[in-house]
Amino acid sequence: MNGMYLDVHTHYPISDPAVLVIENRLDGFDEATGSAHVSAGLHPRYIQAETLPDDFDKLRRYASRPEVLAIGECGLDKLTATDWNMQCRAFEWQIALAEELRKPLVIHCVKAFQECLEFLKRTSVPVIFHGVNNRITLVRPVIEAGYFLSFGKTLLHPNAAILETFRAVPLEQLFLETDDSPTDIREIYKTAAQLRNIPEKEIVLQLESNFGKVFKR
Template identity: 40%
Template sequence: MASIPYIDIHTHQVDSDQEILSIINMSIGESINELDRNQAYSIGIHPWDIEKLEIDSIDIYLKEFSANKSNIAIGEIGLDKLISTDFSIQEKFFTAQLQLAKLTQKPVIIHCVKSQEELLKIKQANETGTTWIFHGYNKSLQMAKDLLKFGFFLSFGENLLKNENLQKVFREVPLDKIFLETDDKQIDIRKIYQKAAEIKGIEIDVLKEQILLNYLKCF
């Protein structure tokens, strides 16, 4: 890429667009053989998938994938109070994967639903020495401030286009602490960049340069 790329920090869509540097989220049952060998990806056990595995099988499942040079992050992993899986089991899976992140010194991409307080407690007790990225951020400004104090980066997605309250939050988050993403949405990351630059009152190239710096710092 000769020019500064658009960085999609978390996506479920494989895209060969040369202007976009994306991190593909890999889930249980998906094969990395389906990806270009140079395609960056994250791998982790999502809270929704916990019941598909026994906790003792985490090491076997994840270490195989995380050893690949194209695996640059552990995730998405985390906590979710809107699912039926016992919360204590979610915490066990989460902390086990944080140990892998610490061992491999890879950033963590976080899924968190109605569990922010528990997330912060776990971070205090399980520091990995790597970046934690809260993906799909759509919470309050106060929560954003709390996460930033704990060293989190915040990644914003499609909701930034239409949620005015979230736009106000985004305006207050420092540029050196943000990422942008498409997640599982069929949307061009350029559209999210355009809106983000508009909210911040800056040129897209300035935004692209700062997010690239954030990426290089974290990865």
């Protein structure tokens, strides 16, 4: 089959010539990585007031490296104990960094779609909402804004709400990922094709095209 499988967001990078992987890094920005493609950001769950300025400075320096394709995951999370105002400040800084470097954003959004979308009005770089597992009423504004949505292992055992959302996302705005699961991305592609009732090759080629539009190098 022509085309390459893409894992747009993972914490379990693999070495496989058939799969292009973007490893997500949440810290260790001053350490070398063996990955050829990386996204890097300050996750709202782990930011701390006393280290945030220094952590952001490290991220800024690291993010300019050519292997860093995107800023994130970053965003807003209403289920974490992290102070809300600090989350907003860190998110705002990272949006500005993505704009400065002209690199796309990978968004972590938990029960904060309206707030994330409000912040993102200030950006012109491509945006990917990762780990989508929400009902369509929450996700539709993301689709209408022209942003990309990435689905993961929840597609392997979807409930009715996730299935409705997945089928509503245009292929031109779709990505797939493994996130924090050791699942083979090819299994997610295979299932995604079955759920959309289209050939797997069609998804492979479309997501490869999406990648070329988002991650311009």
